[in-house]
Amino acid sequence: MTRTITWISFLVIMLSCGSREKEPAGILKPAQMQAVLWDFIRADAFTTEFIARDSVKNAVEENLKLQQEIFSIHHISKEDFYRSYDYYKKNSRQMKTIMDSMISQAERDRSLKISPLKEQ
Numbered sequence: 175m176t177r178t179i180t181w182i183s184f185l186v187i188m189l190s191c192g193s194r195e196k197e198p199a200g201i202l203k204p205a206q207m208q209a210v211l212w213d214f215i216r217a218d219a220f221t222t223e224f225i226a227r228d229s230v231k232n233a234v235e236e237n238l239k240l241q242q243e244i245f246s247i248h249h250i251s252k253e254d255f256y257r258s259y260d261y262y263k264k265n266s267r268q269m270k271t272i273m274d275s276m277i278s279q280a281e282r283d284r285s286l287k288i289s290p291l292k293e294q
C-alpha cells in the first residue's frame with residue numbers, strides 16, 4: 175500500500191512538473207518579440223505622422239517596406255514574426271508581460287527626454 179502511494183505521488187509530481195507549456199520551436203523569445211513589436215509601433219507611428227501626409231507616397235507600401243527592414247534588422251522572417259505573434263496572442267499572460275515591459279520602457283524614454291539636465 176505504501177509503495178503504491180509512493181508511486182502515485184511520484185507520477186503526480188512528474189506530471190505536474192512536465193505540464194508547463196513550453197514555447198514551440200521557432201517562436202521568438204519574449205525580449206526579441208518585445209524589440210520587434212516596439213519597432214513595429216514606431217514604424218506605424220512614422221507612417222501615420224509623416225508618410226501618410228505625403229501625397230506622393232503610398233502609406234501602405236511604405237509601411238510594408240519598413241516592416242521588411244525591421245525583419246532584416248532583427249534577422250527574422252515575416253513568418254517568424256507572425257507565428258510568434260499568434261503564439262503570444264494565444265498566451266495572454268506572456269503577451270501582457272511583453273506589453274507591460276514596452277510601456278515601462280516608453281515611460282522611461284519619455285521621462286529621460288522631458289526631464290531637464292541637472293546642473294553640475
